[in-house]
Amino acid sequence: MKVEGKIVVVTGGASGIGRALCRRFHQEGAAKVVVADLDREAAERVAGEIAGAAIECDVSDEAQIVRLVEETESRFGPIALFCSNAGIATFDPSPRDPTGASNAAWMRSWGVNVMAHVYAARALTGRMAARGGGYFLNTASAAGLLSQIGGAAYATTKHAAIGFAETLAIAHRDDGIRVSVLCPQGVDTPMLHALPAGPQARDGVMSAEEVAACVVEGLAAERFLILPHPVVADYMKRKTADYDRWLAGMVRLRHALEANETAPR
Numbered sequence: 001m002k003v004e005g006k007i008v009v010v011t012g013g014a015s016g017i018g019r020a021l022c023r024r025f026h027q028e029g030a031a032k033v034v035v036a037d038l039d040r041e042a043a044e045r046v047a048g049e050i051a052g053a054a055i056e057c058d059v060s061d062e063a064q065i066v067r068l069v070e071e072t073e074s075r076f077g078p079i080a081l082f083c084s085n086a087g088i089a090t091f092d093p094s095p096r097d098p099t100g101a102s103n104a105a106w107m108r109s110w111g112v113n114v115m116a117h118v119y120a121a122r123a124l125t126g127r128m129a130a131r132g133g134g135y136f137l138n139t140a141s142a143a144g145l146l147s148q149i150g151g152a153a154y155a156t157t158k159h160a161a162i163g164f165a166e167t168l169a170i171a172h173r174d175d176g177i178r179v180s181v182l183c184p185q186g187v188d189t190p191m192l193h194a195l196p197a198g199p200q201a202r203d204g205v206m207s208a209e210e211v212a213a214c215v216v217e218g219l220a221a222e223r224f225l226i227l228p229h230p231v232v233a234d235y236m237k238r239k240t241a242d243y244d245r246w247l248a249g250m251v252r253l254r255h256a257l258e259a260n261e262t263a264p265r
Helices: 016-027 040-049 062-075 103-130 152-175 190-194 208-220 231-241 243-262
Strands: 007-011 032-037 053-056 079-084 134-139 177-182
Touching: 007 016, 007 062, 016 032, 016 040, 016 079, 016 208, 032 040, 032 062, 040 053, 053 062, 062 079, 062 103, 079 103, 103 134, 103 152, 103 177, 134 152, 134 208, 152 177, 177 208, 231 243
Parallel strands: 007 032, 007 079, 032 053, 079 134, 134 177
Antiparallel strands: none
């Protein structure tokens, strides 16, 4: 898929990867980029840069996703590409306590990192199928393919997001609907700066603009799995080749991270 001349929606579009996607889609000639975000003022700033449109939206609220779709299509035309990009990271009190985050934190993670994808698909698959197709880009994370030490809710919900993207792709391929899932590792965004130290930083931190370039290439190839960090594919192979060995390696990594945290500065 090429975005030239298309209507594109990007959730979480006011900062980080979302902002870079908005800017890049504009550069690629999108007819209109809709910047959807909880932070309306920030969304308006990005929209102002790219002659786009800003719509305030809490993606964990299905009614707001429906409103986003309806308002976009009534104002600008059919959505060709919906980028379900908004996400949040929740951290465990301790890497040895994956149950430690509050129920509210788990449910907020579930709402933003998983159900937002479901709501977008529910609102759009019928419309897209009726007009012969469309495209979903769902931002997950390398944590959804591997794991995230110290972030049980994050890793679990990102795994679920990938699972939903797979089922969406399988169910609607015959309708002309395509799905890509974006799984970066370390990206220079506020979310990364808040994460505990881990392999996402050790393997190199990309800029959000570099990730956006990978997305454009991946969409053009209509590739399901977009991996800005190629090393993630190697990790996946090791994991599936010998799960127990991979788990043992992750335990060693946890030990190393804990030792680094307790070492004198």
